[in-house]
Amino acid sequence: xxxxxxxxxxxxxxxxxxxxxxxxxxxxxxxxxxxxxxxxxxxxxxxxxxxxxxxxxxxxxxxxxxxxxxxxxxxxxxxxxxxxxxxxxxxxxxxxxxxxxxxxxxxxxxxxxxxxxxxxxxxxxxxxxxxxxxxxxxxxxxxxxxxxxxxxxxxxxxxxxxxxxxxxxxxxxxxxxxxxxxxxxxxxxxxxxxxxxxxxxxxxxxxxxxxxxxxxxxxxxxxxxxxxxxxxxxxxxxxxxxxxxxxxxxxxxxxxxxxxxxxxxxxxxxxxxxxxxxxxxxxxxxxxxxxxxxxxxxxxxxxxxxxxxxxxxxxxxxx
Numbered sequence: 001x002x003x004x005x006x007x008x009x010x011x012x013x014x015x016x017x018x019x020x021x022x023x024x025x026x027x028x029x030x031x032x033x034x035x036x037x038x039x040x041x042x043x044x045x046x047x048x049x050x051x052x053x054x055x056x057x058x059x060x061x062x063x064x065x066x067x068x069x070x071x072x073x074x075x076x077x078x079x080x081x082x083x084x085x086x087x088x089x090x091x092x093x094x095x096x097x098x099x100x101x102x103x104x105x106x107x108x109x110x111x112x113x114x115x116x117x118x119x120x121x122x123x124x125x126x127x128x129x130x131x132x133x134x135x136x137x138x139x140x141x142x143x144x145x146x147x148x149x150x151x152x153x154x155x156x157x158x159x160x161x162x163x164x165x166x167x168x169x170x171x172x173x174x175x176x177x178x179x180x181x182x183x184x185x186x187x188x189x190x191x192x193x194x195x196x197x198x199x200x201x202x203x204x205x206x207x208x209x210x211x212x213x214x215x216x217x218x219x220x221x222x223x224x225x226x227x228x229x230x231x232x233x234x235x236x237x238x239x240x241x242x243x244x245x246x247x248x249x250x251x252x253x254x255x256x257x258x259x260x261x262x263x264x265x266x267x268x269x270x271x272x273x274x275x276x277x278x279x280x281x282x283x284x285x286x287x288x289x290x291x292x293x294x295x296x297x298x299x300x301x302x303x304x305x306x307x308x309x310x311x312x313x314x315x316x317x318x319x
Contacts, residue, residue: 007064024106024147024154025073026065032060032181034201041197057082058201058277063123069134072097076122093137094302099146101258111137151232152244153177168196177243182212202237211238213257219247223302235256252278255305273298279289
């Protein structure tokens with residue numbers, strides 16, 4: 001959905017500093033409740049995507065850990081189905097470090113446990129954590145995640161085809177923010193690049209499945225639409241998802257996206273995009289469209305925000 005025209009230029013970038021490492025560790029940490037849906041694969045073919053039976057609730061616990069031998073900020077990650085807390089389906093030790101790629105990225109090195117059951121609920125067993133040694137874990141070759149900062153969020157994922165699962169490779173993507181935890185896992189056949197399985201997970205909202213939108217933000221130093229240049233990109237879900245941005249002239253803004261969670265117009269199904277300035281209760285600007293629209297945009301002349309939904313099974317963004 002176009003709303004303004006303007007020249008394009010190189011996007012502003014941020015450096016992967018020690019602060020970035022600390023921010024990523026902080027944003028990733030916490031207890032995450034997710035809805036998980038299989039969009040490609042046997043489960044998806046058996047039932048339509050909208051059927052509640054295709055959804056499952058997943059809880060992910062991520063806790064910072066201090067291990068001197070790890071050599072950097074660490075996290076313990078434990079993931080399980082919501083009603084099976086003592087049967088983790090995934091346990092990882094994560095080390096965060098500068099990627100050294102020259103692209104201002106952070107590398108998350110992933111390690112599995114040699115004896116996973118021995119370390120269950122490690123985040124709340126400090127005496128057990130103190131006994132963890134390098135020989136108790138092993139690196140997952142080719143499955144490191146590379147993260148880049150986008151405003152107040154981080155986007156990460158596997159790179160290339162080196163994360164192998166038998167005859168397939170894993171493509172895993174993760175977006176982290178204050179109120180956003182979205183991931184996508186795809187299994188792709190090596191011999192012909194056929195997509196065999198895909199699942200997506202997102203913040204859990206009772207009775208509703210959230211859609212993920214990517215919002216491109218352009219800013220004009222002169223205040224004129226023709227001078228708009230790319231500033232950053234944010235990912236938000238449409239159930240009250242929020243993204244923070246700081247303009248080069250120092251204005252701190254927040255955008256919020258609502259659909260059927262919108263509390264003040266329950267009788268009207270709409271997709272609503274709000275822009276608010278820090279410490280202000282009333283929106284600076286708003287835009288709305290029909291609830292199932294894939295695109296929404298907002299223009300103020302000096303600022304343009306264009307949001308498009310992310311399509312499952314592809315990397316396409318409607319915008």
